[in-house]
Amino acid sequence: MNIFRLAGDMSHLVAILILLLKIWRSRSCAGISGKSQVLFALVFTTRYLDLFTSFISAYNTVMKVVFLALSYATVYLIYMRFRNSYDSENDTFRVEFLLVPVIGLSFLENYSFTPMEILWTFSIFLESVAIMPQLFMITKTGEAESITNHYLFFLGLYRALYIVNWVWRYHTEGFFDQIAVVSGVVQTIFYCDFFYLYVTRVLRGRGKMSLP
């Protein structure tokens, strides 16, 4: 554990809490892609199966349980509790276009050809593209509430901090997880355009912003 990794995890937690509290307080999930949230719940589910097989640390276990619980709570709020506000007409990204290649790749490129490892790899690859329905929705509607942008900012920050963490771990302990690093870098690139717009538009007071 290093400071970059911890800050990354905290940033991830903040992102998830921002989204959950936004939906809860406004009693609305307008502008939120339910599909992206289902994909994230699937990411956590398939990655954290090792909760049952290997213990790493109390921190690790607690965070996994928290992420799982929060992601399922978010999906519940969107599709059950506040489903009347769910903007399904604009949440039209075809997730099969993500799932099919991701499933295929996880069978081709993994650390060992076992169900657990293939599911772990699937979760890593899926996480890198799971935000695409959300970004697609923002592009389609032309704008997002500033709170949604804060959510995306912290999600992107989490990814950027993980890259710094990997650089740190590579130099201090020789750690290099190729699958995680390559897909993590790809994932972070998706946020670059958003980051630029976030800084130039949201932080300079316009509140709302649109993606080109």
Added chain:
Amino acid sequence: ADEASAHDEL
């Protein structure tokens, strides 16, 4: 990479 059994990152 032989970290196949222990993924210690979240």
